[in-house]
Amino acid sequence: MFPISIYTGGTVENGPMGATYNKAPSASYPAPDDLTFDDLKRKIFQLTGINDHENSINLNARWNAGTGGSHCFVLLPICDNSMWRMLVEKTLSSATGWSIVELFLEAVPKSGPTHNDPGGKSQSNVECPENTSDNPTQESREENQEEPLPGEKSEDKESQEFTDEDSIDFKPRDQSTLYVGRLFYSLDDLRRAVREYHIKQNRKLVTQNSSTDKYVVKCMDPECGWRLYAASGKDGDYFQIRTIKGEHVCSNEVDGQDHINMKSEFISHLILDLVKKKGDASPKEIQDFVQELYRCRPSYGKAWRAKELALDHLFGEWKASYAELAPYLNAIQVANPGTKVEWWSDSTTDPNVRLFRGVAWAFAPAIEGFKSCRPVISVDSTILCGKYGGRILIAVAYDAEDHLLPLAYAVIKDEEDESWSWFMRWLREVVGPRPLCVISDLQDSILSLFNQPDSGWYTGTGQAFHRYCSRYLCESIRDTFKNDDLVELVQWVSRQNQLRKFRSGMMRIFHINQEAYNWLVKLGARPNEESAYHSWSLCEDGGFRHGIMAANGNECVFNLFPRIQELPITALVELAFAKSAETFANKREAASKIEVEKQLWSNKVTATLEARRAKMSQHQIISIQSQSFFYDEVEVEKRTKVKHTLRLGHDQRSCSCQKPKLTGIPCSHLLTVCAFRSFNANCLVDAAYDARQLLAT
Ligand SMILES: [Zn+2]
Ligand SMILES: [Zn+2]
DSSP states (O other), rough: EEEEEEESSSSSEEEETEEEEOOOSSEEEEETTTHHHHHHHHHHHHOOOOOOOTTEEEEEEEEOOTTTTOEEEEEOOOOSHHHHHHHHHHHTTTSOOOOOOEEEEEEEESSSSOOOOOOTTTSSSSOOHHTTTHHHHTTTTTTTTOOOTTTOOTTHHHHHHOOOGGOOOOOOTTSSOOOOOOOOHHHHHHHHHHHHHHHTOOOEEEEEOOOOEEEEEEESTTTTTTTEEEEOOTTOOEEEEEEEESOOOOOOOOOOOTHHHHHHHHHHTTTTTHHHOTTTTTTHHHHHHHHHSOOOOOHHHHHHHHOOOOOHHHHHHHHHHHHHHHHHHHHHHHHHHEEEEEEEEOOOOSSOOOOEEEEEEEEEHHHHHHHHSSEEEEEEEEOOOSSOOOOEEEEEOOOOOOOOEEEEEESSSOOOOHHHHHHHHHHHHHSSSEEEEEEOOOHHHGGGGGTTTTSSGGGGGTTTEEEEOOOHHHHHHHHHOOOHHHHHHHHHHHTTTTTHHHHHHHHHHHOOOOOHHHHHHHOOOOOOSSOOOOOOSTSSSSTTTTOOOOOOHHHHHHHHHHHHSOOHHHHHHHHHHHHHHHHHHHHHHHHHHHHHHHHOHHHHHHHHHHHHHTTTTGOOEEEEEOSSSOOEEEEOOOOTTTTEEEEESOHHHHHEEHHHHSSOOOOOOHHHHHHHHHHOOGGGOOOGGGGHHHHHH
């Protein structure tokens, strides 16, 4: 048996936990485990009074797609038995701790709308329960109404009244109130709802019995006699109000005083949002806030305790985890001088308590090694699904072999624009003043740092450059324009090093989708800029991205820690440190082998140079305009009949193919001219690829 709640006549809204319904359920029904979709529909027609000859129904289940303890509800259309059985099985196995099937129901007239009789109701095809719930004549038509309305039967033998669970079927008497049949996911939820109702009414309660399977409360006024009885379902997985006896006749004068049933735990749930937004809210502000909501004012002491509890609900697990993390990070810092750690928190009214927002760290060997890497960093983030939630931010560098080198990490509680700003400002302090290119996704919070003079990443200083990751660029194109051919073309265009290929590619994009063309032209541009091709295309890059097109932070994180998303934070830091140490040990070993073999460049660059040298035989020098050492202008003709113009001299080493500038490695054309002029091509290779640099990383 499992409980089904049926909602109809209201609308679906999106709340903080996802989809929710703006009305109380119209009916609740304990269903047998093997209920089929057809049986379900029959039961729904019976319970709601919707005429099945004239209407069909659209069913959506409220499905908990949350992970761990968190709830995130989405609507799942249920149109056939297989979908329905899947839902039932998942609910019965209750992987998410959710064991109630909630169905949102919409009745659709089979032969079009026939609302031609606004005054009467007999002609209406759709009998929405909320239209009829106040109408006893409609209710009496319910076929399945075997139980009398609450209060009509003796209340003394409450526990025997509902032995036949199958027959529980009551319409809510008031949508926002307590009513017989109402289901609660837990005793806590039930208690909170009962208290809230009474605090709003300014009536006081005494609990008579509160146990794992039973909850009985009555009015504090002995003259009043109001009483509520609720019991758990057979498997103890939900609570249901079984009887409510009488109506309150006690006084509920508004006195603005404290309410005996308003405990600090209750208040703590009311003020979660307030405390989240404003960690330093004072007890007086909390008193005012509660008084605004209800007609009573909690005592100062209660408000103070409620805030402590709310902080615990919001940050308790983090607090515990960070209590462990702080000494651990301190120990790493002591053992590895030069390791940087940065905490990010907000102040509260208590000078000893701060609200945690994030922590960032960079290990000393990574900071040291980065000095020998090309001046490129890619930044990326990924969500943490563990108990604590949050996000990990990572900055990755590239060594001379193009291996990824995790440079810095941060774990943040919530991803906000501010998080990137905080992390990037700190990162600049860690890496020091040095011209650096940052590759990232397309979010504005990162780009905007490069337009802020005080961010440490202001492009105006010539010390910082921002480039988009081509993978994120393509994802964005795919999401925006839904055209796979276009995505492929944009990827090709973004990676071209020759201007003429870039231009012809852009023309093709213009013809395929003009909107996409305009989007690409404006991408990354400041308001006063015509275009910012350098932000995403290799050919306009100017060599700052060193040929690196994609931000590989996520890849790096998952390679290092395949299960990172499930780790508690302390384990995450420990593992990051161990993996970093291992990565650097491996690198040094690989680099030392290269030295032994007297190799000048990293393996990757050596291989690239060899491949380019092999192409030299395909080129022919067709003219050399100057014999001066400083300026050579040479044309080389390939078999493809494409001519390239080169400059080779003291400070000049360029080719119209752009490869030397964009990658820091001479192209086959330049190598051809070097050979002709007996010029040592080795000094044209970027120093960052030097085998000695590799050893230093
Ligand atoms: Zn009362
Ligand atoms: Zn070239």
